[in-house]
Amino acid sequence: MSETTSSSAPCPDEQAVARFVERFALDLAQGGFPRMAARVFVRVLVSEDGACTAAELAESLGVSAAAVSGAVRYLIRVGLLVREREPGSRRDHYRVRDDMWYEAFARRDEQLGGWEETLRQGVAALGAGTRAGSRLDETRRFFEFLRVELPKLMDRWRAQRDGHGAAPEEDSADSP
Amino acid sequence: MSETTSSSAPCPDEQAVARFVERFALDLAQGGFPRMAARVFVRVLVSEDGACTAAELAESLGVSAAAVSGAVRYLIRVGLLVREREPGSRRDHYRVRDDMWYEAFARRDEQLGGWEETLRQGVAALGAGTRAGSRLDETRRFFEFLRVELPKLMDRWRAQRDGHGAAPEEDSADSP
DNA sequence: CAGTTTTTTCACAAATTTGTGAATAAGATG
DNA sequence: CATCTTATTCACAAATTTGTGAAAAAACTG
The missing domain is CATH 1.10.10.10 (Winged helix-like DNA-binding domain superfamily/Winged helix DNA-binding domain)
Incomplete structure (x- = not known):
């Protein structure tokens, strides 16, 4: 070379x-x-x-x-x-877009919402009392969790990217 | 029957x-x-x-x-x-698996690591000083952020699932 | 170690996806 | 308004993916 x-x-x-x-x-x-x-x-x-x-x-x-x-x-x-x-x-x-990844995850949320709805129907079909029904409902709650938490995670990314370096807050992922 | x-x-x-x-x-x-x-x-x-x-x-x-x-x-x-x-x-x-979604996300992390490596090469090819290079490096940092934060998120999910089965947060998506 | 049952592999067929070239539409300019 | 230029649509071809049937391999039983 x-x-x-x-x-x-x-x-x-x-x-x-x-x-x-x-x-x-x-x-x-x-x-x-x-x-x-x-x-x-x-x-x-x-x-x-x-x-x-x-x-x-x-x-x-x-x-x-x-x-x-x-x-x-x-x-x-x-x-x-x-x-x-x-x-x-x-x-x-x-x-x-400058916040392209934020956007990409935002769309993911819509998808997650749809999946939750599908799962709700599944729980109904199986019966909430059955083992299969409760397993399915746990899956639904997992997606719900993601739908709520991913936007928060993205906000933290934005904050880290923009404000960044100087203020290392170590309480990043705490539940109040 | x-x-x-x-x-x-x-x-x-x-x-x-x-x-x-x-x-x-x-x-x-x-x-x-x-x-x-x-x-x-x-x-x-x-x-x-x-x-x-x-x-x-x-x-x-x-x-x-x-x-x-x-x-x-x-x-x-x-x-x-x-x-x-x-x-x-x-x-x-x-x-x-009982922690199937945890596992699923764990594999995602491997993938993210691979992407980071690819992006590192991209930054090198473009030059870290160029606008394109720094844009690419921000993308790399985003994936790095995810690779670090997603496991934490999964831990929080696990804790929420195992921990308070009895503590009802009524913020659940309840739309009649 | 022979006999069964279950799982995997392999070549091929069906189906879906993906990209192209040509025609059409949309938009700006003189 | 005629004329470019650029963008999109459409039918079709190429390529990849996906699922099947039949044969082989693996694993347990007696």
Whole structure:
């Protein structure tokens, strides 16, 4: 490695970046993300401005405009990207939200609420007195717990990120 | 032998249970679960003992033994079921773990650790000084936060579940 | 160690998902 | 309003996933 010395300049090794994009996208896909959406998302994430046009995404990923369109629709729906249209330009820009992970977890909560409802019906079908019924109800309470606690956890993340370092409160996860 | 549905006896409406199994399994599949694994898991969950044989599962779900085999392998790997072999019997029993959700989240942590490592490489590729690099590093810190905090959250769940079975917090989601 | 029963493996078929190219719609500009 | 440019939709092809039947392997019994 002698010809391309881009270690200290603001010129990232594009090849290494591309490798990272594919790898992290694969990680996310593993975790239940649609594949193309994962790739598009990571591409935006590694862009210097945190925003890309559809054309840039299609070009850098080597995929069709249609694929990008579908992916950004998904990503906007789950709250990881926002669409921006600058007045002077015809191109939309897709930008990562600054509190993207907060948003992602917020959507999770909706899902949890739905699951709780399903479980309620299950408890009713089995009978609350049965062993199976009470097992199911414990599961419901677990999801309820998550639905209540995850937003709190996200608030703590926000606080740590924004205020951070200086005030190490060690009472972080206490129940009053 | 079963023509009437006695609603107050410990004889659950099998049809309603079957409906619930399919619906909750669908919910879980929505959330990234393999479909068959979801169905098998819910079937075990609604069994009175919390354990089933492969034959029972295949019969009640109307699927092949091979499908059950694959599903339980997955479920055991992610820690939601354990295999039990009773000495006298030839059949394995597949039992839901009592702290199944704890286990499920524990595995999530491994995944989070992997993602952090990937992100570290991404930061290196982009350069820590760049905007993209610092954005990526914030993402890494978020996952790190989760990896540390989720186990604590699970401990709190365990404590709440075991501890106050008698202390009723009436903040439960009770919407008539 | 033979005989059964249960579980797993494997090749293949069915079904779902995913991405593309071409056509269409939407939006801005002169 | 005509004309670009950009974004979306749609039918279809490719690829991955998922489930099955049959055969093999494993495990317990007598």
